[in-house]
Amino acid sequence: MTAPVLRVSGLQVNYGGNTALSIESFHVGKGELVGVVGANGAGKSTLVNGVLGWSRGPAQARGDIFLDGENLSKLPTHERVRKGLLLIPESKLVFGNLTVQDNLQAASRGGVATDRRRYSVEEVYGLFPSLDKRKNSLGAQLSGGERQMLGIARALCLGPRVLLLDEPSIGLAPLLISKMLHTIRSLVDEGLSVLLVEQNVRAALQVVDRLVLLERGSIVADGPVDQMRGDPRIIDAYLGKQAK
Amino acid sequence: MLFRGLLAALVVVAGFFLPRLLGGGGELYSAFVLIAIFAVMAYGLDLIVSDLGEVSLCHTVFFAVGAYTTALMSTGLGSGPIMTFLGASLASLCVAALIGLITLKLREFVFSLVTYALAVVAGTLAQHWSFLGGSDGLRGIPMLALSLGNFTLAAEGDEGIWLVAYVLLLLSLWIIHSFRRSTLGQAAIMVHLNPRLAIMSGIDPARTRLQVFLLSAPVTASAGWLYAYQRAYISADVLDPYFLILMLTAVVLVGKRMLLGPIIGVALILIQERFFSMGAYVDKIILGSVLIAVLVLQPNGLQGLFARYGRQSR
Amino acid sequence: MNFLQQLINGLVLGHAYALLAVGWTVLLGVARLVNFGHGQIYMLCAFTTWFIVSRLGIPYPLAIVAAVAVGAAVGAIMQKIMMGLTLKQDLVRIMIVTLGFGYVLEGAAALFFGSSAQILETPLTAHDFYIKDLWFNGQDFAIIIMAMVFFVALKLIVENTQLGRLVRMVAEDPPLAQLAGINVRRVYIGVFAFEGAAVALAAALVAPRTPILTSMGFEEVIITFVVVVLGGIGSIAGSYVAGLLLGLFSAMFGWLADPSYTMTAAFCVLIAILAIRPGGFAAKRGGN
Numbered sequence: 001m002t003a004p005v006l007r008v009s010g011l012q013v014n015y016g017g018n019t020a021l022s023i024e025s026f027h028v029g030k031g032e033l034v035g036v037v038g039a040n041g042a043g044k045s046t047l048v049n050g051v052l053g054w055s056r057g058p059a060q061a062r063g064d065i066f067l068d069g070e071n072l073s074k075l076p077t078h079e080r081v082r083k084g085l086l087l088i089p090e091s092k093l094v095f096g097n098l099t100v101q102d103n104l105q106a107a108s109r110g111g112v113a114t115d116r117r118r119y120s121v122e123e124v125y126g127l128f129p130s131l132d133k134r135k136n137s138l139g140a141q142l143s144g145g146e147r148q149m150l151g152i153a154r155a156l157c158l159g160p161r162v163l164l165l166d167e168p169s170i171g172l173a174p175l176l177i178s179k180m181l182h183t184i185r186s187l188v189d190e191g192l193s194v195l196l197v198e199q200n201v202r203a204a205l206q207v208v209d210r211l212v213l214l215e216r217g218s219i220v221a222d223g224p225v226d227q228m229r230g231d232p233r234i235i236d237a238y239l240g241k242q243a244k
Numbered sequence: 245m246l247f248r249g250l251l252a253a254l255v256v257v258a259g260f261f262l263p264r265l266l267g268g269g270g271e272l273y274s275a276f277v278l279i280a281i282f283a284v285m286a287y288g289l290d291l292i293v294s295d296l297g298e299v300s301l302c303h304t305v306f307f308a309v310g311a312y313t314t315a316l317m318s319t320g321l322g323s324g325p326i327m328t329f330l331g332a333s334l335a336s337l338c339v340a341a342l343i344g345l346i347t348l349k350l351r352e353f354v355f356s357l358v359t360y361a362l363a364v365v366a367g368t369l370a371q372h373w374s375f376l377g378g379s380d381g382l383r384g385i386p387m388l389a390l391s392l393g394n395f396t397l398a399a400e401g402d403e404g405i406w407l408v409a410y411v412l413l414l415l416s417l418w419i420i421h422s423f424r425r426s427t428l429g430q431a432a433i434m435v436h437l438n439p440r441l442a443i444m445s446g447i448d449p450a451r452t453r454l455q456v457f458l459l460s461a462p463v464t465a466s467a468g469w470l471y472a473y474q475r476a477y478i479s480a481d482v483l484d485p486y487f488l489i490l491m492l493t494a495v496v497l498v499g500k501r502m503l504l505g506p507i508i509g510v511a512l513i514l515i516q517e518r519f520f521s522m523g524a525y526v527d528k529i530i531l532g533s534v535l536i537a538v539l540v541l542q543p544n545g546l547q548g549l550f551a552r553y554g555r556q557s558r
Numbered sequence: 559m560n561f562l563q564q565l566i567n568g569l570v571l572g573h574a575y576a577l578l579a580v581g582w583t584v585l586l587g588v589a590r591l592v593n594f595g596h597g598q599i600y601m602l603c604a605f606t607t608w609f610i611v612s613r614l615g616i617p618y619p620l621a622i623v624a625a626v627a628v629g630a631a632v633g634a635i636m637q638k639i640m641m642g643l644t645l646k647q648d649l650v651r652i653m654i655v656t657l658g659f660g661y662v663l664e665g666a667a668a669l670f671f672g673s674s675a676q677i678l679e680t681p682l683t684a685h686d687f688y689i690k691d692l693w694f695n696g697q698d699f700a701i702i703i704m705a706m707v708f709f710v711a712l713k714l715i716v717e718n719t720q721l722g723r724l725v726r727m728v729a730e731d732p733p734l735a736q737l738a739g740i741n742v743r744r745v746y747i748g749v750f751a752f753e754g755a756a757v758a759l760a761a762a763l764v765a766p767r768t769p770i771l772t773s774m775g776f777e778e779v780i781i782t783f784v785v786v787v788l789g790g791i792g793s794i795a796g797s798y799v800a801g802l803l804l805g806l807f808s809a810m811f812g813w814l815a816d817p818s819y820t821m822t823a824a825f826c827v828l829i830a831i832l833a834i835r836p837g838g839f840a841a842k843r844g845g846n
Binding site for chain 2: 592594639640642643648649650651653654655657658659660661662663664665666668669776777779780783784787816818819821822825828829832833
Binding site: 052054076077078079081082086087088089092093094095096097098106107109110154158 | 427430433434437438440441443444445446447448449
């Protein structure tokens with residue numbers, strides 16, 4: 001088993017006395033698609049933001065983040081990004097006043113290190129033909145689905161070692177969700193490592209290799225997807241979503 | 245491509261001869277020179293306001309630093325125009341570095357407050373410090389003259405200075421244009437539009453802000469450099485709020501991030517002052533009111549008005 | 559001039575500074591708005607008071623009332639004009655617009671009142687008191703007393719009345735306040751009018767101490783800025799204490815060193831403090 005591309009150890013995030021997140025140990029393997037699911041407020045967003053060293057308000061964070069063996073915890077967020085730890089946020093994930101083309105150009109010119117696979121703007125248009133058609137539209141003019149695609153495309157141009165997605169399916173029609181997740185799956189099959197935080201358990205189950213269940217800031221289950229499909233807690237979460 | 249290049253060259257050359265085409269004369273050349281100087285001054289601020297999206301209220305300090313350095317070096321050390329230009333740029337960079345480091349961690353409006361207070365402090369220093377001439381200022385700045393061996397190129401009067409002013413203006417336009425197409429320029433826009441996403445794209449917002457600030461200072465200072473030669477004397481009134489309001493209005497009047505915006509803005513304001521003046525105090529009221537009106541009624545500037553008409557007439 | 563005299567001078571200055579800054583700190587802390595035309599409103603109201611007393615011959619106390627009314631009106635009009643920007647919370651444009659307003663006020667004041675320095679004489683400035691060999695001026699007493707009364711009244715109103723609660727709700731969360739049925743626009747206009755009124759009161763009381771010029775507005779902002787940042791944004795008690803400290807500092811510095819550089823020195827102290835503690839002194843609690 002090769003070393004994981006992302007390893008989190010002892011990550012704790014406190015917001016003014018409340019422990020929002022407490023992760024003993026967590027990893028994403030190379031070329032693996034790991035899904036993180038859980039109810040609202042379980043700490044999913046806190047997890048991905050915490051890995052990047054970012055918080056919405058004043059927060060205390062502790063813990064070690066290893067990217068390809070290198071400890072990033074002393075680095076500020078933008079430095080971690082430059083090392084290849086890329087997060088696609090759930091909102092405001094594109095530059096609204098720039099065109100699709102400008103968004104992508106800026107990402108490919110961005111000073112992220114050149115020692116790994118970076119997608120070119122042409123390659124990305126090949127993956128997302130509808131973005132190619134909307135090349136000259138402003139980010140603010142795009143639909144929710146197109147914006148999500150652009151967010152992913154930008155990250156690919158920046159050159160990820162591991163890609164973190166924060167609830168990409170929010171606000172998207174089911175057909176689009178499926179399409180987007182399958183695109184991500186095919187990228188993973190080509191070698192990309194992805195951490196997918198998702199509210200939509202059913203959709204996540206279709207594409208992930210491994211599933212992690214987060215409850216009140218802690219990991220309560222972590223295993224291969226086939227094994228987790230039968231786990232009663234996952235079924236609860238899945239049914240819970242269905243029941244809405 | 246070649247055609248566009250030739251056309252651009254033609255426009256550039258025609259621009260130089262514009263005052264002569266309009267009739268020439270001291271009055272006209274003086275207006276053109278001042279428009280060029282104040283436009284260059286405004287372009288420095290334009291980088292901060294339009295690209296970074298922050299309000300720096302201390303660019304008058306850079307203007308003053310440029311002017312005072314030129315005055316001190318030319319009268320005290322007998323330096324020529326190239327040396328004073330370098331001196332002015334270097335001095336403004338040092339001041340900008342100091343200000344930048346102090347304000348690095350401050351939130352946006354505290355940054356504006358600090359820069360505003362700095363301008364007031366600079367005004368106090370200019371008024372009272374004998375090294376800077378106190379309230380009398382520094383006089384006797386020599387004519388701008390370049391000597392190469394036996395050959396001397398001197399800028400006599402406003403007509404003579406116009407060449408230098410025009411070249412300086414073109415240089416500033418080139419700097420702004422190149423900046424906006426550069427990685428730093430794009431980073432500045434991204435930090436402005438969506439700081440979080442900029443960070444998530446690997447950009448360091450503090451470093452970007454500092455770099456843009458450092459770039460903007462010598463641009464404005466170079467305007468001060470030329471202003472010193474044009475007036476032949478410099479005093480504390482280069483820190484008058486007039487220059488600040490002038491710069492701000494010029495930057496917002498025509499539209500954001502339009503290359504020719506500031507120069508058109510400055511031209512409109514100075515034309516009103518010189519040829520349609522209603523007295524110094526009423527002019528103040530007019531200038532202030534224009535600034536207010538643009539921001540309240542048409543925040544995208546005058547070009548937004550034309551865009552609307554364009555859409556309606558289709 | 560001895561130490562005790564300077565102490566008294568410092569206390570008077572301190573109360574003046576506190577009064578000058580309190581409108582700003584309420585505006586900033588409560589409405590999260592800035593007003594760079596603050597200094598010019600001060601100047602305008604100082605001149606209004608002078609005009610009413612010396613040119614119209616109306617008694618000083620009435621002139622104060624008139625000046626406060628003018629200040630409140632100017633503030634309200636300013637806010638009415640820039641209401642769109644306030645609702646959008648577009649801080650950058652708000653800053654520039656208020657600068658523009660200040661400039662217009664400066665031009666208008668110079669047009670109407672002329673550009674020469676004037677001295678405002680009130681029935682109080684004529685009275686000097688002596689205790690041992692310490693000198694007090696009647697006007698100074700008025701400043702201290704009025705400032706104290708004002709601060710106490712303000713603190714009581716903000717903390718204990720419905721009005722205060724309303725204003726704090728709008729400060730906290732404007733959209734939520736709107737949903738709660740509060741007329742946010744009226745609150746903003748009210749807060750801006752208050753800021754104008756407070757600075758007008760300061761102007762009417764403090765202006766008699768020195769000659770006034772229509773160009774003086776530009777510099778007043780530094781004092782306000784230092785007091786507000788030192789005292790903690792939005793803190794009423796904080797601006798009182800910070801004002802006093804700054805007043806004492808100014809008096810001592812002016813006495814021991816060159817008075818022309820007092821503001822420069824105060825500013826340097828502020829920068830030093832900001833470097834260590836970017837949030838200023840007081841803890842960030844919404845008004846106390």
